[in-house]
Amino acid sequence: MEQGWQTVEIDGRRFAVRRIAAAGGAALEVERAPDDPVRLRPWQLGDHLDALDRHAHHDGHAPRLDPDGLAAEVLARTSDPPLDAASASELAPLGLWWASGGDRGPQAPIPALRPWSSLARARAQDACTEPASGRLRVGSYLRAMIAASTGDAACDALPGADGLALLDAVTRVNAPADDMSEGPGSQSLARQTLRLCRALGWTPGQMWAAPALEVDRLLALLDRLEAPPAPAPAPAPAPRRGGLAAYPDAVIIEVGEG
Numbered sequence: 001m002e003q004g005w006q007t008v009e010i011d012g013r014r015f016a017v018r019r020i021a022a023a024g025g026a027a028l029e030v031e032r033a034p035d036d037p038v039r040l041r042p043w044q045l046g047d048h049l050d051a052l053d054r055h056a057h058h059d060g061h062a063p064r065l066d067p068d069g070l071a072a073e074v075l076a077r078t079s080d081p082p083l084d085a086a087s088a089s090e091l092a093p094l095g096l097w098w099a100s101g102g103d104r105g106p107q108a109p110i111p112a113l114r115p116w117s118s119l120a121r122a123r124a125q126d127a128c129t130e131p132a133s134g135r136l137r138v139g140s141y142l143r144a145m146i147a148a149s150t151g152d153a154a155c156d157a158l159p160g161a162d163g164l165a166l167l168d169a170v171t172r173v174n175a176p177a178d179d180m181s182e183g184p185g186s187q188s189l190a191r192q193t194l195r196l197c198r199a200l201g202w203t204p205g206q207m208w209a210a211p212a213l214e215v216d217r218l219l220a221l222l223d224r225l226e227a228p229p230a231p232a233p234a235p236a237p238a239p240r241r242g243g244l245a246a247y248p249d250a251v252i253i254e255v256g257e258g
Helices: 045-055 067-078 085-090 092-099 118-128 138-150 160-174 178-182 185-200 204-209 212-226
Strands: 006-010 013-020 027-031 038-040 056-058 063-065
Touching: 006 092, 013 092, 038 067, 045 056, 045 067, 045 138, 045 160, 056 138, 067 085, 067 092, 085 092, 118 138, 118 185, 118 204, 118 212, 138 160, 160 212, 185 204, 185 212
Parallel strands: none
Antiparallel strands: 006 013, 013 027, 027 038, 056 063
8 A cells, every 4th residue: 555645735834745554554654855755653542642641731621732742752753764853843743644644534433432430530530640730641531531431442553533533432422521620530529429419319329320421411400500599689879968968857858840
């Protein structure tokens, strides 16, 4: 499986590339100068998740990605021969393009997925949160989510677009949890368990087995129902009177048209 050279334009830069056969999927050959190509081996889902541990973090609201750091790691781990700093900087846009699958869409079918339970999510949060800093290792957390949703299927070897398509499908099934900012999972799980068991009459086992997304929805409904009512508007102050009318014993006679 070897294709002819084609030109790819990314961020205003043009690269001459072609796909060639390689172990673990197609590799990408990049033409830099006559008789001096560089080859990028397949970028697999396992590579991507490992890199996210180093180049992504969760700020309590959403994952944040360092694209420059990710591009540098893609090129460092896939290029043959190794690239110097100047060449890596030049090829950085191509590295991100290649990591996302290049010009190929996903080929492998998405397996049947199941949402992970609230207990599995809490355990993953505990295992992937660094105690000292509270930093969540995003790649490890996503790997645990994939394992729970696919039944521990071996997915790390999925290349490029296939791996990212599975990752997208798994996160859609589970929907990112809003309570990740609360810290390690067992702490937030304890609070949620007591709250839902009191409100719904559940046992802890029922709550822990429930899909994490459904638990989030129930908690959101409780938040809405338990929110204190908006305070009534304060009465408008009575108009102040001046002169003799300001004295407490004054008798005020208002004359108007009858």
